[in-house]
Amino acid sequence: MISLIDRFIDRVTMYRLVLWYLVGLVLVAAVLGTLHLIAVDPIALALSTVLVITGGWIANQIFARVFGAIPNVESIYITGLIIVLIMDPAPLGDLSAAGAIVFASAWAMASKFIFSVRRRHVFNPAALGVALPALLLDHPATWWVSGQIWLMPIVVIGGLLIVRKLRRFDLVLAFAVANLGVTVLTGNPSDALQSMRFALFDSPFFFFACVMLTEPLTAPQGKVWRLIYGVVVGGLAAPNVAIARYYFTPEVALLVGNLLTVIVSPQGRVVLTLERIEQAAAGVYDFVFQPDRKLAFAAGQYLEWTLPLQGSDSRGNRRYFTIASSPSEDAVRLGVKFSPRGSAFKRGLSQLQPGDQIVASQLAGSFTLPRNRRRKLAFIAGGIGMTPFRSMLEELLERGETRPIKVLYGNNRLDEVAYADVLKRARDELGIPTWYAVRDATGATSDMKVGFIDADMIEERIPDYRDRTFYVSGPQPMVSATRESLRELGVPAWRIKTDFFPGLA
Structure with missing residues (x-):
C-alpha cells in the first residue's frame, strides 16, 4: 500500500501536490457550502479566491521586478489558497472584509522580498500575510477549514500525503507531542481528554502541521534542529500559551519558529553562472556553474534549482537535483539526464548558454558519508x-x-x-x-x-x-x-x- 502511495505522489512535484490539495479543499468546501453542510457561503468563497489570487499575483509581479527575482507561479497560488482557507470569506458587498483579504495576500507576497536573508524569505508568507490584518484591520485568521467534520477526511488524508512526499513525519510528530502536551499541562487536568480532542479536531492542528509547518524554505535543515523547531512551534501554538497576557495564535507561533530557522540554518539562495557544459555519458550532461559565493555543503546533499522559463508545464520551474561536484571544488556541478519527452524545466536547462544564471536554494539531505571512516x-x-x-x-x-x-x-x-x-x-x-x-x-x-x-x-x-x-x-x-x-x-x-x-x- 505504501509503495502504491509513493508511486502516486512521486509522479508530481511537491508544489503541484500541495496546489492540487488546496484547490481540492476549496472546491469541496464550495460544494458542501452549497448543500448547507458547512457554514461557508460559496459565492463569498469564490469572490475571496478571485480577490486573493489576483491581488497576490499583481503584488508578486511588482516585487519580483523590483528585486530582480525569479517568480515561482505555483507558490503564488499556494500562498493565496492557504489565505483563502484560513481567513473568513468576504461576503458580497463587504468592502472591509474584501480589503482585508486582498491586503493579506499582497502583504504575504511582499514579505517574501522584503524580509529575506541571502535571497531566502525569512517568514512563512501566508502566516505573515494573515498576522498583520489581525493586528491592523481587526480581521484575524479564523482557520475555518479546520473543525469542519465534512472537510476533515480531506484535510487529514491530503495533509498526510504532503508529509509523506516531504518525508517530514518526524517534524509533525515533534509538533504534535509538544502541542498536545502543552495543551494538557495548561488546561484543567480533569478535562485532559476533552482538551486533546479539541486540539486535534476543532483547532487548525492537522492543516497547520501538514501544510504550513512543513514549508521547506522556512524550516531548519538537519534532523535535530527540525525536531527542536517542531517542539517550539507546537508548544507556542497550544491554545492556552501566553506571554505577558498575549496569547499566541498558530500563525504567530510559526513566525517565531521561522526566526529560529534564520539563526540555525542561515543558508540562503545562491546565484550560479554557467561556465560550460560537459557530456558525461549518452544523454547525460554536466552543467558547471560558478556560484556568487562559496557554497558549503556535504557530499551527497541536494539543492532546489529555480530556472526562469518563458512557458512552464505542469511540473513548474523548480527542481531538486543532487550536487555532483565535491565540496572542495570551486565550481558547482549539476548532472542531468535528458530524454526526448523531457519537462519544460529540462528543455530550458538544455538551452542555457555560458553566462546565463540559475538560482539554487534549500540545501538539504542526509545521504552523506558517515563520520566513521572504517565503516564498510x-x-x-x-x-x-x-x-x-x-x-x-x-x-x-x-x-x-x-x-x-x-x-x-x-x-x-x-x-x-x-x-x-x-x-x-x-x-x-x-x-x-x-x-x-x-x-x-x-x-x-x-x-x-x-x-x-x-x-x-x-x-x-x-x-x-x-x-x-x-x-x-x-x-x-x-x-x-x-x-x-x-x-x-x-x-x-x-x-x-x-x-x-x-x-x-
Missing part, C-alpha cells in the same frame, strides 16, 4: 543516480582518503555509464572497485552483468554484504527494487540509505 560501505547506483557518489568519491580522491567501499552501477547501455573517469581513479588510487550491470549486452565485457543489479549480483560481488551499510541512488523503481533485494538478503532496514529529495518528478 556499498554504493549501488542506477543511471544518473551516480551523481551523489561522484561527489563523495571526488572528495575522497582529493583528500587521498581510503575507505572500505564497493560500488555497483547499473545502466541500460554501456554508453550511458557516467563519470567513468572518476570511478577509474577511485579504483586505481583508492582501491575502490566498481562492477557494472547493463541491460543491453552490446559492448559489455565478460566481467559485466547483463541485466539488472539483483540479489545474486550483490551476493557475488559483495560477499560481506551483511557487514556493510548500503547507499542506494537512482530512479525510484530501481531504488525500491534494490531495497527489496537487500531486505531479502537479510540486510536490516537501518543499514539501507536511499537518496531522497522532495521532488522526484
